[in-house]
Amino acid sequence: MNSFIRLEHISKTYKLGETAFHALRNISVSFESGTFCFVTGRSGSGKTTLLNLIGTLDKPTKGKIFLEGKDISILPDKSLSELRRRRIGFVFQAFNLLNEYSVWDNVCLSFYLDGAKPDRTYLEELLNTFGLWERRDSYPAQLSGGQQQRVAIARAMANHPAILLADEPTGNLDHRSGSEVMQMLRLSRERFQQTILLVTHDVEYIGLADRRIHIEDGRIVDDTQNAESASHFDFDSGAMPYKE
Numbered sequence: 001m002n003s004f005i006r007l008e009h010i011s012k013t014y015k016l017g018e019t020a021f022h023a024l025r026n027i028s029v030s031f032e033s034g035t036f037c038f039v040t041g042r043s044g045s046g047k048t049t050l051l052n053l054i055g056t057l058d059k060p061t062k063g064k065i066f067l068e069g070k071d072i073s074i075l076p077d078k079s080l081s082e083l084r085r086r087r088i089g090f091v092f093q094a095f096n097l098l099n100e101y102s103v104w105d106n107v108c109l110s111f112y113l114d115g116a117k118p119d120r121t122y123l124e125e126l127l128n129t130f131g132l133w134e135r136r137d138s139y140p141a142q143l144s145g146g147q148q149q150r151v152a153i154a155r156a157m158a159n160h161p162a163i164l165l166a167d168e169p170t171g172n173l174d175h176r177s178g179s180e181v182m183q184m185l186r187l188s189r190e191r192f193q194q195t196i197l198l199v200t201h202d203v204e205y206i207g208l209a210d211r212r213i214h215i216e217d218g219r220i221v222d223d224t225q226n227a228e229s230a231s232h233f234d235f236d237s238g239a240m241p242y243k244e
């Protein structure tokens with residue numbers, strides 16, 4: 001099967017002295033392009049490890065990972081970091097914004113680091129979609145937690161990544177802000193068609209996902225497609241739920 005992301009018999013074992021932690025145990029799973037998938041499971045079940053391996057931040061102990069048909073286990077570190085920068089966006093629980101930079105400059109950071117010209121038309125659409133265009137000259141400290149996380153997501157998407165990996169992006173947010181961020185990710189998937197894998201404990205938002213995989217003790221114990229997945233917004237109307 002020509003899946004967008006494919007894991008074949010992936011195991012990850014961490015060794016601490018004589019003790020081995022089996023974080024992932026023989027996982028095989030595929031994700032089609034454009035899927036919005038929730039990854040759930042108890043603390044310590046292996047969710048972050050799974051995201052880190054797909055994001056090429058770490059390497060499996062056993063097994064192969066294919067991204068866009070390419071076996072990443074045979075790529076040298078230089079190609080992996082290139083792949084990471086060009087094709088993968090990361091969002092974490094902590095927003096990790098640069099406080100001395102404006103919203104606009106935070107979002108443009110990767111262009112500045114590359115010495116490249118920001119794609120202004122796309123970035124304007126991105127910030128508009130996330131309800132941040134009017135706040136582009138604000139600094140992170142002037143924004144709410146939810147707005148800061150939206151900036152972090154916009155920054156992660158500035159390079160048009162094919163894959164967005166989000167590790168508990170609502171973990172630091174109150175209920176309302178968390179809900180907005182979840183719905184914004186769904187909206188973003190509709191507009192920009194990226195594949196999103198999102199680790200969360202907030203199963204109340206499961207209706208926004210196309211699929212959910214549930215991990216227990218390093219194994220996928222449930223894999224459910226959500227045929228009814230839908231936004232809470234009418235995308236066709238062009239409504240911008242995040243305009244403030």
Ligand SMILES: Nc1ncnc2c1ncn2[C@@H]1O[C@H](COP(=O)(O)OP(=O)(O)OP(=O)(O)O)[C@@H](O)[C@H]1O
Binds near residue numbers: 016049
């Ligand atoms: N660098 C490491 N060294 C040793 N053990 C590790 C390391 N990273 C993770 N582990 C262990 O691997 C297992 C899975 O960890 P992981 O962070 O993937 O879980 P998680 O499901 O994301 O947990 P949480 O919901 O608490 O973030 C845990 O037992 C953890 O202690």
